[in-house]
Amino acid sequence: MEDSGCEDLRSREAESFLYFAYGSNLLTERIHLRNPSAAFFCVARLQDFKLDFGNFKGKTSETWHGGIATIFQSPGDEVWGVVWKMNKSNLSSLDKSFAWVQKRTVCHWSIKRC
Structure with missing residues (x-):
C-alpha cells in the first residue's frame, strides 16, 4: 500500500502551534527576528479582550x-x-520576549470563514 503522506502531515502539525499576535508582532520582519519559522496563518479577532500599553509592573520598552x-x-x-x-x-x-508577562494565556478558539 502506498503512503498517502498523512503520517508526515500529522507529524508536522504536532511540531507546530498557532500564536495570536498584536502590536509589533504583527510585522513579519519583527516576528522573524527571533522566530524564523513564523508563517502567516490568518487575520483574527480575539473576543472579550482589550489592547493596552504598559503592563502590570508599569514596564516600558x-x-x-x-x-x-x-x-x-x-x-x-x-x-x-x-x-x-x-x-x-x-x-x-x-x-x-515576553518574560515580563504574568502568565501565558491559552484561548480555545475556532475559525469562522465569512
Whole structure:
C-alpha cells in the first residue's frame, strides 16, 4: 500500500502551534527576528479582550522607552491581530520576549470563514 503522506502531515502539525499576535508582532520582519519559522496563518479577532500599553509592573520598552502593547480580559471588547503558525522550537524565544508577562494565556478558539 502506498503512503498517502498523512503520517508526515500529522507529524508536522504536532511540531507546530498557532500564536495570536498584536502590536509589533504583527510585522513579519519583527516576528522573524527571533522566530524564523513564523508563517502567516490568518487575520483574527480575539473576543472579550482589550489592547493596552504598559503592563502590570508599569514596564516600558528598553528599546523605544514607551509602553509595551499588552492585552487583558475585557468583556464586550475585541482585539484584532494575526495568527502565525510556528514551530515549537520557537516557544523558548517567545517566552524570553515576553518574560515580563504574568502568565501565558491559552484561548480555545475556532475559525469562522465569512
